[in-house]
Amino acid sequence: MATVMIDLQRLGDVKAPAGFADRVLAQVGMADSYAKFETVLGPVYVAWNRLGVSAAMRSKSAAEFEEWFRKDIGRQLVRVEPPHDLAAKIEDQLEGKRRMRFDLRGLTPFSQAVLRKTLEIPRGQVRPYGWIAREIGHPAAVRAVGTALANNPIPYFIPCHRVIRTDGIIGNYGGGGPEAKAKILTLEGVELKRLQELARSGMRYEGVRSTKIFCFPTCYHGRRVKQGNFVFFHDETEARAAGYRPCKDCRPAVA
């Protein structure tokens, strides 16, 4: 007779499985979920929550990624089986076929503005740090832009690799050093050699003789122009003096 009561009581001592609370917190959006994905760039750890992708890193191990995330982002993190369509979405994002949503909470408004602006740089093109600074309304804050990009928690997804120095030097890259940055840019179709030759000779803009418009050398509008129809400029004053106006797409200068 008594055994049923004892069994019932024991049933009440059953414990929730390990990690249960964290999974609940992830499900309501209080902790981020993460998984490892194979991408065109190799294996990448990606974290996300209900607001969007929150972090990405080519960490050596899950433990390294978790440690970095907790320190840098400061939220809890739970490893999960990713939703079935997420891998495809990530692939599309990295190939420029999709615009994912990002969770940039926790970053300063300035950093957020820098990263949102960086998202506007099309695949296959690059912009100088000063361009970002000017476009977000802080033309003097070029160094601060560099810092914000160096601390980009979602590299590859938010293409900080598309921001390079005006002198053509690739510049630092948190996502794996200058070589990794050059590799990704080449993968995206940037002609780095041409870009660097121009930079070395001090040419920052290319103008097209027929349209009298000047652009950044990687601008989309220069792609169908014959080499002979280009004219190169050291700076904005020189271009304007020659009767050229800035391109409205890549915006090398205020129109």
Place this chain on the structure above:
Amino acid sequence: MEGTDRVFERLVRDHQDRIYALGFALTGNRHDAEDVAQDTFVRAYRALATYPPERIRDLKQRAWLHRIAVNVVRNRVRGVRPRLVELNGSEPDPRTGPEEDVLRKAEMDEFAARVACLPARYREAVVLRHVQELSYAEMADALGQPVGTVKSNVHRGLQMLRGENHGDRDD
């Protein structure tokens, strides 16, 4: 909002074992137990987000979570008889320690499956009373039934579990 999140995190950590045990006792297997417990907390989170601070402060968390969990189970098994004893039922639990060794765990699974075979109204009553050890007042509130009904359901459920009138499913 920040405050609600902190309340919720405490709530999950404080009650996860109780609510999981409840799910286990009501559904009879660990897989459904986790689903029920997770659903319960997700609903609790959504509800908390709409509550004014005074209401959150005065909330009787235990009874409130039990009421949500009972409803989660009722909704998911509506019209479906709980699974009978599964052979080699549940998945391995990484947290098998000295407290819950393998043999004892298998016994628990078997017993839980037996409880799950009781008709819902007796199962709910027995589980809330003797597994979760709620008061009759809390039970009446969680189940939405008068205290007298709850008491007689507990009694009847125990009889069935002990094998008196076993197999009687005239609900």
